[in-house]
Amino acid sequence: MRDDLETVTQRLLDTARAAGADTADALAIAGTSVNVDMRGGALELAERSESTDIGLRVFVGQRQATVSASDLSDRTMQEMAERAVAMAREAPEDPYAGLADPEQLSAARDTSALELADPAPEPDPAEMEAEARAAEAAALAHSGITQVERASSGYGKRRVWIAGTNGFSAGYARTDRGISCIAITGEGTGMERDYDSDVRVFAEDLRSPEEIGALAAERTLARAGARRAKTGACPVLFDERIARSLISHLLSAANGAAVARGASWLREALGEDVLPAGISLTEAPHRPRTAASRLFDAEGLPTAQREIVRDGVLQSYTLDLANARKLGMQSTASASRGVSSPPSPGITNVALTQGDKSRDALMAEMGTGLLVTGLIGSTINPNTGDYSRGASGLWIENGAPAYPVNEITIAGNLRDMLRSIVPANDAREWTSWVVPSLLVEGMTLAGD
Incomplete structure (x- = not known):
């Protein structure tokens, strides 16, 4: 090479x-x-x-x-x-x-x-x-x-x-x-x-x-015969495969480029609660055999483990040199780039604190609600965090799957949603984003 x-x-x-x-x-x-x-x-x-x-x-x-x-x-x-x-x-x-x-x-x-x-x-x-x-x-x-x-x-x-x-x-x-x-x-x-x-x-x-x-x-086969659910408010459990999408919205809002533009619902949120107490979000760029690991960023700065959220509180934005200078901060060695563009802030490997219960245990505690296994489209307001997405999955009654559902919309506000999450213990440890299934206590569901 x-x-x-x-x-x-x-x-x-x-x-x-x-x-x-x-x-x-x-x-x-x-x-x-x-x-x-x-x-x-x-x-x-x-x-x-x-x-x-x-x-x-x-x-x-x-x-x-x-x-x-x-x-x-x-x-x-x-x-x-x-x-x-x-x-x-x-x-x-x-x-x-x-x-x-x-x-x-x-x-x-x-x-x-x-x-x-x-x-x-x-x-x-x-x-x-x-x-x-x-x-x-x-x-x-x-x-x-x-x-x-x-x-x-x-x-x-x-x-x-x-x-x-x-x-x-x-x-x-x-x-x-x-x-x-x-x-x-x-x-x-x-x-x-x-x-x-x-x-x-x-x-x-x-x-x-x-x-x-x-x-x-x-x-x-678990999705066979899917139908629409009733409109209303209910708890929503995001399956591990798609739970990372919630965390990606948090990371996007904590991206220094968005913050510097003023187009983030987390602008001026350093030191504030963004997740429940006891839950942290950590970046670990030196994990072996992991796809996003790196020793240095695209500007040659040394990478290091950092806490993005500690005990529920936002600790830092994700910054490259230019956006750090705009905000009067230090780069977090997060520069990424392609051949046709200048550097911009990007994330490597992240891990969210896992809970002590399985997805099925959270489902049982939920009682009645929605298990989301698929998402399509999105309407996310970057300034307010208002959230709306098409969803499909399983309707849960008495803590167990009752029937598959599709063609529904789930909505809420990311700030409120993220501060209410309850994590399961089923994250895949070998992936770049170690995020378990996440239970959100209350969301609006639009169906029939």
Whole structure:
């Protein structure tokens, strides 16, 4: 990796300086992707792609511009640098833009301890086809499953290198290996679908395709004969698969870019209760074998574990350098970026405090209410936190599933919802977002 992408980023920096840039940073990404899909017992898709993309951000004083390309020729790099410098000279001044100071940069740059990439060779397409075929067969073995929309096996590898004229230069590789299955029951307007999937950094950690196909079928059959529920107010239990969406709304509101724009219902909320007492939300960027782990951010700053929420109280926003400067704060080493855009704040691995009860135990305590297993669409007011989403799942009576429901809308206010959550103990520890099923005490349901 050092022999190619490191050299590419250094060529970009040298060219930018020669074109008139005061400072610059560069990003190079080389990726490989392999996907195999099965449908109806036949191979529907088998594709492999490779690409290398480069991005260059230049500064002329306090003016910046970003350009990208997928051609590594000297001519293209020269054109990129000249265009970026010309664009920067015409851009408005940004007093908050700029690279990290050298003393801010991460000294740790060897990511091997994080185990971000599986050293095993790229999987054989025949092996991947067999996995997808096994997942589909396992789903179709369940009576009532009329078809499998898609059973898939996938593999990806990315090599990344980041460099800047401030002296930072480091990179890493990532791999991912996944299997998924979407099963269907019923016909016409009575058709229902559900899925199961697993994605890991190391192939040896994957659940079996047979397990994935079988669980997709079981979830789909549980939705058979869905109908609309009655309009009213009730407790809502968000299944573990989708509970992370609630936490994502919290994290979006605590994103420094939104706060700096004034477009967040958590602006000026530091030190305030945003979750119930006893519940914390922690970011842990150094978890081994986890897809979002990283040793340094996209601006070269060292990452570290931090408490976003401690004992229910909001402790910090998620900040890159520019937004930290706007707010008069310190970066949380949370910069993320692609080749065609400047850095912006992003989250790595997060974990929410788990409860001491299972999802079924919370369901029993709920008595009557809604278990949400699927969400579609959304209307979220970023300034007030007003929340409305289409939902489907199971109607609960006497603490047990009574019948499946769909075509309903659930609504509330995120500030109130999040301060009332009761977490279960069923979060998957190997995922980037370790969030269990969440019970929200009261929401408005619109159905019949």
